[in-house]
Amino acid sequence: MKAESALSHCIEKLTSKGFRCYEVPTGADALALFRLLMDEINPGTVSFGGSLTLKEIGILDELRNRKDVELIDGFQAHMSREEKWEIRRRGMTAELFLSGVNAVSADGSLHWLDMVGNRVAPIAFGPKQVILIVGKNKIVSSKEAAMERMRSIAPQNAKLHGFQTPCATTGVCVNCNSPEKLCNVQMSISRCYPQGRIIVIFIAEELGL
Numbered sequence: 123m124k125a126e127s128a129l130s131h132c133i134e135k136l137t138s139k140g141f142r143c144y145e146v147p148t149g150a151d152a153l154a155l156f157r158l159l160m161d162e163i164n165p166g167t168v169s170f171g172g173s174l175t176l177k178e179i180g181i182l183d184e185l186r187n188r189k190d191v192e193l194i195d196g197f198q199a200h201m202s203r204e205e206k207w208e209i210r211r212r213g214m215t216a217e218l219f220l221s222g223v224n225a226v227s228a229d230g231s232l233h234w235l236d237m238v239g240n241r242v243a244p245i246a247f248g249p250k251q252v253i254l255i256v257g258k259n260k261i262v263s264s265k266e267a268a269m270e271r272m273r274s275i276a277p278q279n280a281k282l283h284g285f286q287t288p289c290a291t292t293g294v295c296v297n298c299n300s301p302e303k304l305c306n307v308q309m310s311i312s313r314c315y316p317q318g319r320i321i322v323i324f325i326a327e328e329l330g331l
Contacts, residue, residue, distance in 0.1 A: 125265055128228060128261050140314035142321045151254060152325050158180055159321065160191075160218075163251050164228040169194035169213030171241030173222035175255045175301030175330035181220065219249035223256050223322075224275065225268035231312045232291070232310025232322075233268040235276065235305045242309040245320070252320045257259070257329030262310055272305070275331045280304050282331075 132243045137175050146152050161226070168191050176182050186192050194216050196209035213219065221241055225233040249291045262268050277289035285302040289295050295305075314320045 128263075129326065131256055132226055132229055132230065132261055133322075133324060136226075136300035136314075136322060139230050139312065140317035141230075142314075142318045143324065144322070145324045145326065147326050148202060148327055153180050153184065154321050155323060156184070156253065156255075159253060160188075160281070163218055165191055165217035165251065165303055167192045167194055167216040168218045168220065169196070169210075169216035169244065169249070170219065171244070172197065173241075173255070173330065175222040175325075176220060178329050179255065179325070181255065185220075202267065203205045204276070207238070207240070210238075213240070214244045214248040216244070217246040218248050218251045220255070221245055223254050223260055224323075225271045226256060226261050227265050227268045228263050229265065231265060231268075231310055233265070233272065234307075234309045235272045236307040236309065237304045239307045240283070242307055244289060246309065246311070250319070254320065255329075257327050258286075258324065258325050259328040268310075272308075275308050276305055278331050302310060 126211035127143060133145060136143050144155060146155055157316060168185060170176060194213040196206045196213055223232050224235055225234065225319050234242050273295040276295050279291045280287045285304060287300045287302050287304065288298045
């Protein structure tokens with residue numbers, strides 16, 4: 123299946139399962155759409171999960187420069203781990219939560235691996251609205267392919283963030299039991315409830331890991 127038809131198929135499946143989906147050509151278009159959605163949702167508080175895609179297209183800079191919302195930012199470099207975790211706990215009750223996705227299956231399901239759970243927990247429940255930003259490279263053919271994709275990118279993620287795991291050294295997931303293992307929590311969402319709570323913006327570019 124060609125990338126364009128795979129993307130359209132995913133959007134059709136996700137829409138039928140209660141997700142609110144958009145497709146845009148570029149990261150710049152996604153940022154413009156995000157601004158429109160911010161005006162529509164008008165959240166008082168916003169938080170986010172770790173995502174290279176959010177950073178790459180400028181959404182994090184946008185949020186940090188806005189004066190009309192309170193940004194619950196648990197990713198500031200000067201903070202201790204304890205401070206970061208406490209702020210991320212607050213983020214679980216933000217009015218709007220933003221994140222990326224590790225993989226999107228052609229059957230219309232979303233998939234993540236997480237180290238602590240601070241990213242996947244608010245996506246599942248808590249914030250009134252969730253916006254997910256997804257590059258076309260995250261689309262896979264099946265749930266099994268989604269798991270394989272997540273296992274393949276885990277070593278890159280571990281190396282990027284300086285974690286001392288076997289995969290960061292070898293580049294291959296060995297399903298380790300390392301104290302710094304990134305793949306402790308796995309989550310899949312097969313349907314959006316309440317309908318429309320999760321907004322998925324697909325970008326026809328390869329973004330993030």
